[in-house]
Amino acid sequence: MSAYGELVAFWSGASDLMPGDSNGTLDVFVKDLQSGALEAISVASDGTAGNGPSLNAVLSANGQLVAFESRASNLVAGDANRSSDIFVKDRLTGVVERVSMAADGRDGNDGSHRPALSADGRFVAFWSEAGNLVPDDTNQSYANGGYDIFVKDRQSGALERVSVAADGAEGIADSVAPSISADGRFVAFGSFAANLVPGDTNDVPDVFVKDRLTGAVERVSLTADGAQGDGDSFWNPHISGDGRFVAFWSEASNLVPGDTNGVPDVFVKDRQTGALERISLADQGAEGNGASYNPTLSADGRLLAFWSEAGNLVPDDTNGALDVFVRDRQTGAVEHVSLAADGTASDGASYSPTLSADGRLVAFWSEASNLVAGDSNGKLDVFTVDRSAPAGP
Known part of the structure; x- marks a missing residue:
């Protein structure tokens, strides 16, 4: 939940919350309680749906950033470790960042949660x-x-x-x-x-x-x-x-x-x-x-x-x-x-x-x-x- 409570992040296996949700796995969403708008979060920067389950989402205080865990390998380029990673989505720019990597950019060799x-x-x-x-x-x-x-x-x-x-x-x-x-x-x-x-x-x-x-x-x-x-x-x-x-x-x-x-x-x-x-x-x-x-x-x-x-x-x-x-x-x-x-x-x-x-x-x-x-x-x-x-x- 964002600091003022106007936004709530959650994850769901439902396929009917958003049009075209056909990936058949858990996805992360953000709901705007004031406008009623629902936004898919666990998608790549170009809008491609994640090809693995995404869960455990949290929001920054202002709700612009969403961190979550995902086994999807297509949210960012070069994700080849076949493990759960931690991602941050910027809802303003659409950019997705993988953070569970070494400082030199190496993939983690096991899951992060x-x-x-x-x-x-x-x-x-x-x-x-x-x-x-x-x-x-x-x-x-x-x-x-x-x-x-x-x-x-x-x-x-x-x-x-x-x-x-x-x-x-x-x-x-x-x-x-x-x-x-x-x-x-x-x-x-x-x-x-x-x-x-x-x-x-x-x-x-x-x-x-x-x-x-x-x-x-x-x-x-x-x-x-x-x-x-x-x-x-x-x-x-x-x-x-x-x-x-x-x-x-x-x-x-x-x-x-x-x-x-x-x-x-x-x-x-x-x-x-x-x-x-x-x-x-x-x-x-x-x-x-x-x-x-x-x-x-x-x-x-x-x-x-x-x-x-x-x-x-x-x-x-x-x-x-x-x-x-x-x-x-x-x-x-x-x-x-x-x-x-x-x-x-x-x-x-x-x-x-x-x-x-x-x-x-x-x-x-x-x-x-x-x-x-x-x-x-x-x-x-x-x-x-x-x-x-x-x-x-």
Whole structure:
């Protein structure tokens, strides 16, 4: 979603969204919520449709640039590696750029995945199995860390591996799922590596933040007093625009006092104060009675969207399905957003939310058929909710 929420990027296997879509694979699109216009993104600069699946799209703040992952080999000239690559499409000029390449222009020798963009689109973070993107990348066996995190500077062409210790030592295990701050300085990611920071002895994956300016690496999936988590913390962390707050989900039960629900929860770490807050609670503070996952923050870190199996985060949640919620960290209020406009509960699972910069708009995937009138395709769809709009009949 763009910063103001007027544009939403998504990927779809549907062949009837655009005329002439006959490539029979996943494509990336951008929807303009104001005009209703739909634009095909995963096409070459001359308009040729991609000949392989494209997915995992993200937008720059103003929506001009779209980064995505694709196995298509015809989006740019000379793509001969037969692997997933990361591309950036300029919606204004139509130019498509492949960014998952070495600084000297060599193809990556393996796949690259799940891009994240700085606000202006200059920096692109992604994770890759390729071992030839930077010199001295020797941690290529799966057991010893086949996946690394990289940041491409589209202005200078420089490519940096960020999943390394402060002294430059390679991670000894996989690093995945980067999120990048608005200015591109801070990168949050999950890693199985135990050598990125001193004292990492818990033998589970953790969430880290790399400061690209100083080279410092910080482990954020710790208690407020610095104790290690006793369970996994890694998939899909999200960093606020200024890099101060990092949201993540964790199976650890010791990150905050009183965590007795025995399921994954969502947390936010304040890197300035060291405070750690559990987010997946009811507004009265009751623990969720089901697992919660994949948080995303507003730009200032105040609002956080996540999806949850819990049925007790808000009153009258009786649909027994995954739902999307937004928590206001300032007031403690929890809002159930995967509802129809009249407040009717969804009749299917909803997940993977994204917030606009101010948190007003929420986009998410849903299997529900009753969120809007006329939804009869029986397929997974993308929806947006304006949280400022009045709910109910």
